[in-house]
Structures are given as structure tokens and as C-alpha cells.
Amino acid sequence: xxxxxxxxxxxxxxxxxxxxxxxxxxxxxxxxxxxxxxxxxxxxxxxxxxxxxxxxxxxxxxxxxxxxxxxxxxxxxxxxxxxxxxxxxxxxxxxxxxxxxxxxxxxxxxxxxxxxxxxxxxxxxxxxxxxxxxxxxxxxxxxxxxxxxxxxxxxxxxxxxxxxx
Numbered sequence: 001x002x003x004x005x006x007x008x009x010x011x012x013x014x015x016x017x018x019x020x021x022x023x024x025x026x027x028x029x030x031x032x033x034x035x036x037x038x039x040x041x042x043x044x045x046x047x048x049x050x051x052x053x054x055x056x057x058x059x060x061x062x063x064x065x066x067x068x069x070x071x072x073x074x075x076x077x078x079x080x081x082x083x084x085x086x087x088x089x090x091x092x093x094x095x096x097x098x099x100x101x102x103x104x105x106x107x108x109x110x111x112x113x114x115x116x117x118x119x120x121x122x123x124x125x126x127x128x129x130x131x132x133x134x135x136x137x138x139x140x141x142x143x144x145x146x147x148x149x150x151x152x153x154x155x156x157x158x159x160x161x162x163x164x165x
Contacts, residue, residue: 023084035106038063058141091121
């Protein structure tokens with residue numbers, strides 16, 4: 001992992017992200033962002049989608065120490081037993097979330113429940129959004145790829161057919 005220091009930080013001083021792919025107990029991805037000295041962690045059952053029209057469920061899970069950012073291999077013991085873990089993607093991120101014309105810190109954006117991110121990874125590159133859908137520490141979030149122009153894709157309203165009588 002050339003752009004991520006083994007101690008959990010980015011070599012260029014930026015914020016790190018990592019996506020782990022787990023093989024068991026049920027295959028899923030963990031999307032992790034270094035925020036506030038810990039890895040904020042979301043379980044994404046179907047993995048990130050590159051299609052901006054697809055919203056992926058991201059379930060908030062326990063924060064982790066920065067050390068596991070580079071964790072990879074089989075036989076990694078966890079609270080649910082042994083599982084194979086693969087670093088599926090990694091890199092750095094920038095926060096794009098703004099309020100009142102000011103860019104928020106990662107902590108502020110997380111606390112507001114709206115993280116607009118620019119990811120600089122091997123697979124995940126460009127604009128992404130993590131949006132909280134409920135309240136509480138273990139709330140659900142949505143992971144959404146942003147359109148290339150930086151905006152979130154909005155589904156078009158259904159066309160209404162007008163009939164003349």
C-alpha cells in the first residue's frame with residue numbers, strides 16, 4: 001500500500017480510507033474512513049457501486065483503532081470467529097462537505113451525517129457521498145457514487161401523460 005503508512009496514516013498527510021472485503025460469515029465489504037483518530041466503519045453488504053443511480057446500504061459498526069487499516073490475510077480472529085480479509089481498495093480522501101460557504105472538517109461532516117468525499121484510491125476514484133438515514137450511533141447510511149459533474153444523481157420525476165377529452 002504505497003500511499004498509506006503502515007502505522008495507519010497517509011504518507012502525504014491526507015486522510016486515509018480503506019475498503020476491506022470479508023469472506024465470512026457472510027461476504028461483505030467494510031468501508032472505513034480515518035476520522036478523529038479512529039477508523040469509522042460501515043459494513044456495505046453488496047460493496048460499493050460505481051453506478052450513481054445505485055444507493056448502497058452502509059451499516060455503521062464499531063470504530064476501530066487506526067492500526068487495522070492495513071489488515072489483510074486469512075485467519076484474522078474477530079468477535080465472530082475467523083475470516084479471510086482482503087484490502088479491496090485504499091487511498092486518501094478529501095472532504096467536500098460545506099456549510100455556510102466553509103468546508104467542514106471530517107469530524108463535523110460525520111456528526112452532521114453527510115460526508116461528501118473525493119476518493120483517491122485504486123478502484124474508488126472521484127466523488128462519493130455517505131448520508132445518514134436515521135439517528136443513533138449504529139444508524140444506517142447510504143453510500144452513493146456522485147455523478148462526474150460532482151452532483152448527486154437525482155431520479156427523474158415520472159412523466160405525467162395528459163389526456164384531452
